Amino acid sequence: MDFIVLTLFPELINSFFEHGMISRGIKKKLIKGHCINIRDFSCDRHNTVDDRPYGGGSGMVMKLESLQAAILHAKKKNPESRVVLMSPQGTRFSQKKAFELASRNKDLIFVCGRYEGIDERIYTTLVDEEISIGDYVMTGGEVASMVIIDSTARLIPGVLGSSESFKSDSFIDDRLEYAHYTRPEEFEGLKVPEVLLSGNHEKIRLWRKRSSLQRTFLKRPDLLQKNTLDAEEKKILKQWRQELETLVRE
Numbered sequence: 001m002d003f004i005v006l007t008l009f010p011e012l013i014n015s016f017f018e019h020g021m022i023s024r025g026i027k028k029k030l031i032k033g034h035c036i037n038i039r040d041f042s043c044d045r046h047n048t049v050d051d052r053p054y055g056g057g058s059g060m061v062m063k064l065e066s067l068q069a070a071i072l073h074a075k076k077k078n079p080e081s082r083v084v085l086m087s088p089q090g091t092r093f094s095q096k097k098a099f100e101l102a103s104r105n106k107d108l109i110f111v112c113g114r115y116e117g118i119d120e121r122i123y124t125t126l127v128d129e130e131i132s133i134g135d136y137v138m139t140g141g142e143v144a145s146m147v148i149i150d151s152t153a154r155l156i157p158g159v160l161g162s163s164e165s166f167k168s169d170s171f172i173d174d175r176l177e178y179a180h181y182t183r184p185e186e187f188e189g190l191k192v193p194e195v196l197l198s199g200n201h202e203k204i205r206l207w208r209k210r211s212s213l214q215r216t217f218l219k220r221p222d223l224l225q226k227n228t229l230d231a232e233e234k235k236i237l238k239q240w241r242q243e244l245e246t247l248v249r250e
């Protein structure tokens with residue numbers, strides 16, 4: 001799967017492609033990361049990519065000509081690629097959407113806007129889909145495109161090593177991840193839960209399920225509303241309630 005980013009700041013994106021699991025996935029040839037500088041496709045000798053807004057007002061607007069040329073160039077390699085525009089008006093990105101993009105296995109071209117925005121006519125034929133990473137405004141689409149590439153690429157088989165599987169990730173079953181601990185056993189008086197040192201795999205599995213459920217209950221109760229509890233979770237919650245009641249009585 002190819003990830004192509006059209007941007008005015010290629011260094012920003014290239015350094016992202018050169019680090020961590022994403023760079024490993026690229027080296028293993030499981031994914032490709034590629035950057036295109038929109039300015040290389042400007043249509044005049046001053047390398048202009050923006051212009052003053054019709055109707056007046058402050059700021060500049062990204063011109064269509066250079067964007068169109070950059071998109072057509074990116075599509076040459078694979079005309080089937082999906083063109084995604086990162087914008088605050090897009091549909092909200094989520095873990096579910098990341099799975100969708102990863103399983104569709106279509107090459108993705110990300111268009112990153114700068115300045116006050118992009119000429120509205122970008123929507124007519126140039127983009128297939130508009131995505132937002134959340135309800136806030138940024139100075140450009142680059143960070144948003146990296147968020148999407150990061151969370152999508154790690155779902156492609158082999159990008160994470162077999163030991164670093166994503167099966168226990170937050171949100172997969174609308175649950176937050178369980179708590180993690182490593183050495184030392186005691187840090188400034190804070191101890192690692194006994195059960196994790198016990199070597200009893202079934203007890204550890206149950207403790208992790210309980211940790212995940214408690215965290216979700218305390219930090220993201222909205223996730224529990226969406227999804228029904230399984231039998232084991234009901235049992236865990238009942239037990240937790242009993243423990244809390246004992247505490248209150250004491």
Ligand code: 4H7
Nearest residue numbers: 086087088113116117132133134138140141
């Ligand atoms: C496209 C159109 C994405 C891209 C407009 C991008 C937030 C998100 C941008 C704009 C983004 C997100 C230009 C609108 C600058 C705001 C001040 C780049 N911001 N901008 N204006 N939530 N900005 O995913």
